[in-house]
Every structure is written in C-alpha cells, then in structure tokens.
Amino acid sequence: MPNTSPAEAIDQVPLTFSDWTPRRTEDPLHKDLSAVARVGDCLLLACDETASVERLRRLDDGSFGDHQQFSLDALVHLPAGAEGEMDIEGLCAADGFLWLVGSHSGKRSKPKRDENDRAQALQTMEEIEREPNRSFLGRIPLIEEAPGLFTPARSDGERQAAWLKLGKKRGALERWLAEDPHLGPFLSIPSKENGLDIEGLAVRGNRLWLGLRGPVLRGHAVVLDLELRQKAPDRLKARRIDGQRRYRKHLLDTRGLGIRDMRFSGDDLLLLVGPTMSLEGPAYVLRWRDAAHDKASGVIDPKRIETVAELPYQLHVDHPEGIELWPEAGEGALLIIYDAPAPERTDTDTSTVRADVICPS
Template sequence: MPKPASTIHIALDAPPGTGKEGEEARMSLSAVVRVGRHLFLGSDETASLERVTDLGGGRFGEHRTYPLSELLDLAGGEDGEVDIEGFAWDPPYLWVTGSHGRKRGKIKHDMADDEGARALAKIKVEKNRYLLARIPLEEDADGGGLVPRRSCADPRDPVRTITAARVKGRGTRSALLRALRRDEHVGPFMHLPGKDNGFDIEGLEVRDGRVYLGLRGPVLRGWAVVLELLPRDARREGRLRLAPVEEDGGRYRKHFLDLDGLGIRELAADGDDLLVLAGPTMGVRAPAAVFRWTDGLATERGRVVRGAELERIAELPHDVQGGADHPEGMCRFDVEGAEHCVLVMYDSAAPHRRDATGVLGDVFSLPRRGRLAGIAARFFAPSGDGETSEGA
C-alpha cells in the first residue's frame, strides 16, 4: 500500500444552528479544493459547501456550512441532493459540478429477494444533480475569511458586481445535456445510471473560464472522456450559456484518455498539465491511480491522449478494510519539505481515518514533470485528423 508524505486532520463537526450532521459530511466526501488558507469540501449526499480553515500543524477546522440554495436558484429545490462531484478555483469564482447522472436503486441487506429486485429496477432523476455553476468568493472578516456570495463586488474591479450563476436549463433539460444528447460517443449513455457506465461527471477543473469535465462514465472500450466547455453569461442574470468552443460552432470539445480502463474521479491543474485521479467506473474493487496529462490545459483541439502525453505517476489506497476508502477528491496541496503534492480525500473513509469530529486526508508527493518527458510528449503528440476521433 502506498504511503502518504503526511496526513491532515479536517474537523467537520456540524456547525451550531445548521441542523447538519457532521458524520454525514465526513462519510461522503467527494470533492475538495484549496483556496488560500481554506479548504472547500463537497459531499455527494448533501446540497451545501463545507469550508474549513488552516489552523496550523496539519489541522483544518472552524467548519462552516453554506447551503447552495442560498447562493443559486436550484432546479430541484433547496432540499434536493446535488451530488457534488467536483470543485475548481478560477478567481474570483469557485466552480462546482453535480454528477449529472441518474441513480439506480440498490439492494439493501435486509430486503427480501422480490423487494430487492424491485429496488434494483428503479431509476431516479434528481434535478439538482444537473448543476454546473460558479459562485463568487468574497473576503469577509466577520465570516472568518473567504465567504461564498450570491453577488458581491469584483475584487479586481470594485465598481463591478459579480454574481453566482449556473448553466441554464432544469434537470435533464440543462443546456449541457441538450448539447450532448445526440453526441455519437456519449449520447447513447445519457439514460443509463452513472454506476452502470452511464453518463456521470466526477472531475472538474477551470482555467480562465474554460471548463474541463472528467467523466467517470461512460468509458468507451477502455477510453475515458474529458469534455471542454466555455460557459459565458446568459441574458438572464444568474444563468450561463455554452459559447462555441469549436470553429464550426460546436459547444463542447472531447478528449479521449487511455487510463488503463479506468474512469475519471477528479481533475487538478499542475501548471499547464492536468492531474487525473482515476478509478473504476462501476461499483467494483479496482485500482485507483493518478495520471499526468502533459499540456492538457494548453491543447486547442480534441485529442486522443496516450503514450508519452499520459503518464501513470502514483498509486493510491483504495477499497481497504472491507471496501472502505474510495479516493474521490483531489487538489494541489504543497507542504513543507514536500512541495509538489496533492491532497486526496476519501468517500466512505476507513475507520482509521475518522474520529468523533473529523476525518484524515492523505498528502502524496508526486514526481515533477521532467524536461525529457515534456520533449517526448511534444515529439510524439499526434498530428493531423487521423489521430483524433471523428467529431472530437
């Protein structure tokens, strides 16, 4: 089992007056991003942002909860599960995505056979899961630091007001789902539940307003998919439209990654490279690893990414102690003595990672991209239409 360079303790202890159970957040972490002295965390079982602050000594605390319904007009109402799967910090906005996936019922241990079979046949569509949004953060001394806002002054231009906004449309009628419905690669998987290799977003990174979505599914004959979007303000305040990202007017761009048959669980920028946390698409015990996609944030066309452009650089703990520990959240997180690191958070954290108030995250040191690796990536980069799948 790989050993982390260090661990950090994150106190998620149900802030007073929120009515929130700390245990719920600790056991269902699915997204994390570092913004200054804060970590923002998300759960795939709630509809809120969790913020903790660096207390020193490898400890984060002062837990605060911000309901998304107070920041955005949620399509499914304030109580509907968002299934948060990714965060990204692109100043001055914190970006967040839901899974955009359908959910199949599951067989519970105490169900009779016929009851379990009926549960397995049920498929739910929850409107809040189809969320892709940006939320401004504002420094607030009374709020203990950076606080998410529905609207606030732009820190770069205080005369200008910036606002929270989401991609327009409701539920499966979101602009993203409408754009993808007839896509030759992912369109046929839109009606399948996420854990059945259906459409399921779990990775998010944003650079200068350009959004990269990593798909847990579908995985197409072993190839994982990254979607590239360009959301822009729509006419209606609080909404985003998908601007053309291709010369022919296409509103998304596709990249296909050879991740040894794994799906994408998270994305994180490392300069112009993209770090890709990969894991199984379906609910099986399988490896988890981090890949480096060389110049993934610098490409200007759809790609088939393989060979020297894509390197498997780290193995992660997974499915330990009876199936616990599912690596799902990852962000850059440098520490003293090991400056090129990522923080990894786990859904269904194993008992040794939990205590009465918090949960442990692992900090892994990653190899830097070497000069020879960069040269090889550029030398072996595919050229011409023959290396890119049709429609990419």
C-alpha cells in the same frame, strides 16, 4: 498502468467538522466527502448527499476546523431546492469564484435484501431516478472577509453567481450531449452502470474541463472541454467551439479507469482515476501533459499521459475522491481526500477525518 509501489503519505491533515449528519443519509458528513478545493487558508469541501458547501479554516496547528456550512439554495437556483440531492462531485477555486458541478447522473434504486419478496426487489430495480439538482454546473463568488478567509456569496458587486440552464429533469449540458455519437447512448444509463457520471472539474480562465467517471469507452476516459460566457446576470452558456458542438471531447487511455477528480499543475492536467461502476480497485494520479494547449477534439497520444502515483488501496474503505495541490509539503505534493474513510483515519468523537499528503517522486 505500469507496475508501481503505492505512494506512502508523507503527512496527514486533520479535517474537523461539526457534529452533523445529513438528512438523507445515516453517515456523518466527514464519511461522505466527494470534492475539495483550496483557496487562501480555507478548504472548501462537498458531501455528495447534500446541497451545501462546507468551509474549514486552517488553524494554528496546521489542522483545518472552524467548520461553517453554506446552503447552496441560498446562493443559486436549485430546481429541487435544498432538499434535493446535488451529488456535488467537483469543486475548483479560480479567479475569485468557486466552481461546482453535480454528477449529472441517474441512479437505479437498490433492492432490499428480502428473500421472501424477491419479485418486489426485482421490480424496485426497474426504477431509475433523476434528481434535477444533479445537473448543476456553475460558479459562485468568493469574498475575502479577512486575510485568507473566503466566504461563498450570491454576489459581490459586479461578480454574480451564474450557472448553465437547468430543467425539471435535465440541464443544458445533457441536452447538448444527447446527440453526441459517443456519449448520447449513455445518458439514460445509471452512473454505477457506466452511464454518464461527471466527477472531475478544472478551470482556467473561461475554459472548463469536466472529467467523466463514466462512460469509459474501450478503455478510454472522457474529458469534456468547454468555453463559457456570461449570457445574463445569473446565466452561463457554452460557446460553439467544435463545429456545431459547444464542447471539445478528449479521450484518454486510462486502461478502463474513470476520472474521479482533476487539477491543473502548470499547463498539465492531473487526473485522479479509479474504478468506474460499483467496483473496488486501485486508484492512480496521472499527468496529461500540456492539456491546456489542446484545442481540438480527439484521442490523446498515450505518450502524453504519465503515471504520477499509485494510491494505497484497501477493500471497501478509503476510496480516493478528491485531489488538491499542497505546495507547502514540497514540489508536486498533493492532498488526497477519501470517501468511506477507514476507521483508523477517523475520530468519531470529534467528527475528524485525516486527509493524506503525498509527494510523488
């Protein structure tokens, strides 16, 4: 990446949640945000520890609140039910649907820091877990209950919730990738070790782009490009579009950074990129010019990839996780949400966290 100065926030947007802590973590929900999508006067957000979508509504003062949670096991089929972790890492609202993708990743157990039982800690790290809910990729209808107020639903007339086929361990996408010469070897590797880890999602028409945080291949991040069709009332399937494959595969030189989120701006695809694996470091917003017109697998010409902004970086806090267009703040303005928000960004008494608005020059 070129040497740039970090973009300064031109505004902050308060996001206020109910006083609620997910069952699987000690952190309150607003400290584990992993994805964001905007539709009308609503922000739809996900926490990577839950199987739910959180809706915030725009209030008169410009903040977002009136928090309502929607449990996804009531809207779609989840192999592990509501208790199973989905690790939702991508949301995108398009054409009356909310699209969602889980990380599709495995995870290695963390060792307990017990100096008196180092052998047990080592044995613990042998365990690699796979959560079947993490393999979710699908869409749910959005119903406009009042002007600007959208509610996720299982069905809305002919519009039905639908998803790729899931299994007890792996879903359809992982089965398709198993024979891929680039990605297949990484399916059994945990996400924080450069294994498969989906974190970006963008949708246009019947095409869907998935950005991978990992693996990163010789400094290149991977974007998968699928064309989906409705196979049954609740089932989606990808067309064969690249020989016998059901996806195109684009490699972008990101200097070793993985993709954390994506959003279309016209025909260009904006990429939020940052460290892969368990690393700390700067994050950037890149622009992949004319991404919507690429219909062949391959390595993208580096001249078509531009740095839009470098994001402020702090050690151990403020990890950029999601981006959304924010046109009311000016052309090109973006909303940035963070995982592990810095203390000065949060108000624990009101379960409020402030997202940044940046306007790259």
